[in-house]
Amino acid sequence: MNSQFLIGYNDKDTFLHRLSGSTKLIGFIAFSIIGMVTYDTRFLIGILVFSLVLFKISQINIKEVSLILKLIIVFAALNLLMVYVFAPGYGMTIYGTQHMIWRNPENYFNLSWEELFYIFNLFLKYTFAVPLALIFLITTNPSEFAASLNKIGIPYKTSYAVEIALRYIPNVQRDYRTISLAQQARGYEISKKAKFWPRVIGNAQIVLPLIFTSLDRIEVISQAMELRRFGRDKKRTWYMEKNFKKSDYLSLIVIFIIVLVGVMLFGVNGGRFWNPFK
Amino acid sequence: MTEPIISFKNFSFQYESQSEKTLDQINLNIFPGEKVMIAGASGSGKSTLGRCINGLIPQAYPGEMSGECLINGKPLNNSSIFDLSFDVGTVLQDPDSQFVGLTVAEDIAFSLENDQLPQVKMHEVTKKWSKKLDLTDLAQHSPQELSGGQKQRVAMAGVLIDESKILLFDEPLASLDPASGAASVKLIDQLAQKQSLTVIIIEHRIEEVLKGGIDRLVIMRNGKIVANDSPQKILKQSLLEKLGLREPLYLSALKRAGINLVECQNIDQVSRITEPQINQKLFEWNEHAKLSKKVKKGSTLLAINALSFGYTKEHPIIKDLSLEIKKGEMISLVGRNGAGKSTLSNLITGFLSPVSGSIKFKGQDLLNMSVKERAQYIGYILQDPNQMISKTMIYDEVASGLLLRGFLEDEIKQRVENILRICGLYEMRHWPISALSFGQKKRVTIASMLVLKPEMLILDEPTAGQDLKHYTEIMTFLEKLQQKNNLTIILITHDMHLMLEYTQRTIVLDHGKVLLDAEPAKVLTNDEIIKRAYLARTSLFDLAERYQLPSATDFVAKFIQAEREDRA
Incomplete structure (x- = not known):
């Protein structure tokens, strides 16, 4: 079943594979929220290390996910660059001090330790969530997705839409291929031989029959x-649902404690930011 | 007397979108434990009747109802699909398109999930039904990976698990290879007896279903029931033929031999049919009929030599295959699913490239040509016309291939109109394609290939799911093309009738190799080939064997020849 998805479920037997999908989903969501809200660098480094350790435990092969990782890296780098370009002095505004590395604050483009530190925090936010998302997707049996979504409170009809979508990926792929071949025989070039526009037009010819077939x-x-x-x-049960075991409850407690630490740090820091410049 | 489990009284139904009644004054009683087959041409209302039984009407298909319809005591007009689903289990036509679960086990358990059965109980019940339908080893597979017969068993397990007393099958054989179809019919029969079910089968393929033993045959036409009796009585009166439906082949053969069907006993089973004169008359007819000399062969059109293909070295799909196709032949390409039929046609049309070997078309090397270039020599027509049609108007659709090849407007117009005349679509040339029937759409897709002036056509299951009228329409059209335009036609098919009746040569593929390349009558009278390629014996063969005619193959060939002469 692996080849059907861009990133597929791998059927190994690790601690994380045995956890219920709901636990993993709750963990992912809880960490994402607290990680997005806080700017405490110590905390962010902490959960990054934690998520990397989990990634190691999950035995996910880096090669399986290299494509998606590259995409994320490119996107994150671009984003960080834009954050700098649009507001190079934002770091100084936040932390209230000015430790210059390059040029004065009067210039639009300047670089301060504060800005660098701010961007470093953003970088951490982008990175820590990636291993967690991959863990959820790769160590959870797709059949369990819908059940996990439903368990955390999403209506089952919506949850089931996810399962149906997964179920239909191979069908739509096959239809696409068949229709594409038929259109090529007609004379639309879709292969790499053709120029850009003819290829786009050729692909557009597939859409109409594909939509009708899908409907x-x-x-x-x-x-x-x-x-x-x-x-x-109003409710339904799930064949593939995993019941909560001891390890699930323990994991939820750990998740809760980590989130609690994050929240308590707001109090210690007097806000979302941890300021080493004062 | 027992109460009927399904009862229609003066029942009529009209879809909201239609201007006429689809069901007109239906009176029908079905009793518990009966096995009933509903047959009829497309548009006769048999599928609509099925939708009334499982409650899709009026909930999913709104419309106007009159009269009375009771399903296991529940009136149709105020029962929901959900209410009726406890009484009626429905297996839809194409199991592939109705799977909901990602694995076999989940799919079987689907209705239990909706009934909120606790997980432990659900696993237990699912296991029980997996075992009953021999699916235990497949429980963790994706339903799409299975063979046609296995898929249907999964679909059956998914409805049998409700333990409803009525089982409704909507064209269960349409998407199965002949051997799996025969196995399905047998399985339905066994289940019906073991679980004491009431079974209703809606199907075109009457002969195949009859083989499993049917208590009653209901024939519909234009929304009315025109026959409702035991198969014995209906067959004796030759009602099927009179109503434009396909009669079992052995009966046509007996009629040809001059036997009066009214005198026959056990007429619904070829293995048990008796009449004092059968033996003698069959021998006489067989003696009398002479096979005509073989038709002269044309020049070689397509030559395939030592062709091999596979995605990996360990699992070749086509293995060292060699084949010659002559000009003007009508060929059937058969074999079970996965035998390499589609792969072979994809290699010929250029959608796939072989690992080794050569394909030559009139001496030119096809392998050097692109898909587009090859389409000028060989047209490939998909099973589902909706997957080929990309324009909304008939004329544009047929013209598009020429347009893309840069022809001038005048020439395009002339060529398209000419082809539309040949295909009988000229009067409709400005129609939107959405207004056409399946058969007409099929002709549009054929026309859009013919306009490129190919010398050969490959058609994938051209008549799948068609009733006798549309089947005959499509096939006589193809036969005309073959004879008048000297076109070479390859048909990929599961339909044994089509293979016998219309093709002169059959290529049986198995595991990527040609298992047998012979006349259809020879193929369908060879038990070993039939078994290996998942084909089904024709009842003509059964008949010939039972009465020990000198050569079963010749008998089948003679019968087919006589049928063809009548058609011409």
């Missing part, structure tokens, strides 16, 4: 689901 599929599947009573009751 047909949706009608059939929704009938098939209704005939088996999907949507009758």
Whole structure:
């Protein structure tokens, strides 16, 4: 089933694989929120190290995720550059001091230790969440996604949409390929041989038949689901749901403690920022 | 007397979007434990009747109802799909498109999840039904990975798990290879007896379903029930033929031999049918009929030599395959799913490139040509016309291939109009494609390939899911193209009738190799080939064997020849 997704479930047996999908999802969301809110560098470094350790435990092969990692790195670097370009003096405004590395605060473009530190904090925020997201996606059986979403309070119809989408990826891929081949025989060049515009037009020809084929599929599947009573009751149970075990409760306690530390640091720092310049 | 479990009284139904009634004054009683087959041409209302039984009407398909319809005592007009789903389990036509779970086990358990069964209980029940339908080893597989027959078993397990007393099948054989189809019919029969179910089968392929034993045959036409009796009585009166439906082949053969069907006993089973004169008359007819000399062969059109293909070295899909196709042939390419039929046609049309070997078209090397260039010689037509059509108007659709090849407007117009005339679409040339029937759409896709003047067509399952009328329409059109325009046609098919009736040569693929390349009658009278390629024996063969005719193959060939002569 692995090859179906950009990043697929890998079926290993580690501590993280055995955890329930809901626990992992709650952990991911809780860490993301506290990590996004806080600017305490010590805390951010802490959870980054923590998430890297978890990543190690999960035995995820770096090669499997190299593509997605590269994408994230490019995006994050671009973002950090833009943050600097649009407000080079923002760090000084936040921390209230001016330790210059390059030029004076009167110039639009300048560089201060404060700005560098601010950007470093952002960098940490971007990085710590990535291993956690990958852990959730790769160590959770796709069949369990919907159950985990439902368990944390998302309505089951919405949760099930996720499962149906995963279920249909291979079908849509196959339809796309078939239709694409038929259009190529007609004379649309879609291969790399063709120039950019003919290729775009060629690909656009696939969209119409693909939409019609997909609409047909949706009608059939929704009938098939209704005939088996999907949507009758307000709740449903899940075949693949993992019940909470001791390790889940322990993990939730650890998550809670870490988040609590993050919140308490707001008090110690007198706000979201930890200021080493004072 | 027992109460009927399903009862229609003066029942009519009209879809909201239609101007006429689709069901007109239906009166039908189905009793508990009965096995009923509903047959009829497309548009006869048989699918609509099915939708009334499982409650999709009126909930998913709104419309106007009159009369009375009771399903296990519940009136249709105030029962929801959900209410009825406890009484009626439905297996839809294409199991592939109705799977909801990511794995087999989840799919089987789907309705239990919706009923909020506790997980432990759910696992237990799912296991029980997986075992009953021989799916235990497949529980963790994705349903898409399975073979056609396995898929259908998963779909059946998913509805049987509700233990509802009525089971409704909507064209269960349409997407199966012949062997899996036969296995399905058998399985349905066994389940019906073991679970004491009431079974309703809506199907075009009457002969195959009859083989499993049916208590009652209901035939619909234009929204009305025109026959409702035991298969024995209906077959004796040759009602199927009179109503434009396909009669079992062995009965056509017996009629040809001059046997009066009214005199026959056990007419619904070829293995048990009796009539004092059958033996003698069959022998006489067989003696009398002479096979005509073989038609002269044309020049070689396509030559495939030592072709191999595979995504990995360990698992070749096509293995050292060699084949010659002559001009003007109509060929059927058969074999079970995964035997390499689609791969072979993709190699010919250039969608895939072989690892080794050569493909030559009239001596030119095809492998050096792009997909676009090859389409001028060989047109490939997909099973589903909706996957090929990218324009909204017929004329534009047919013209698009020429437009993309940079032809001048005048020439395009002339060529397109000419092709539209050949395909019988000229009067409709300004119509939107959405207004066409399936068969007409199919012709549009054929026309849009023919306009490029190919010498060969490859069609993937051209008649799948079509009733006899549309099937005959498509096939006579193709036959005309073959004979008048000397076109070479390859049909990829699971339909044994089509293979026998219309093609002169059958290529059986198995594991990427040509298992047999012979006349259709030879293929369908060879038990070993039938077994290996997941084909099904024709009832003509059964008949010939039962009465020990000198050569079963010749008998089948003679019958097909006689049928063809009548058609011409």
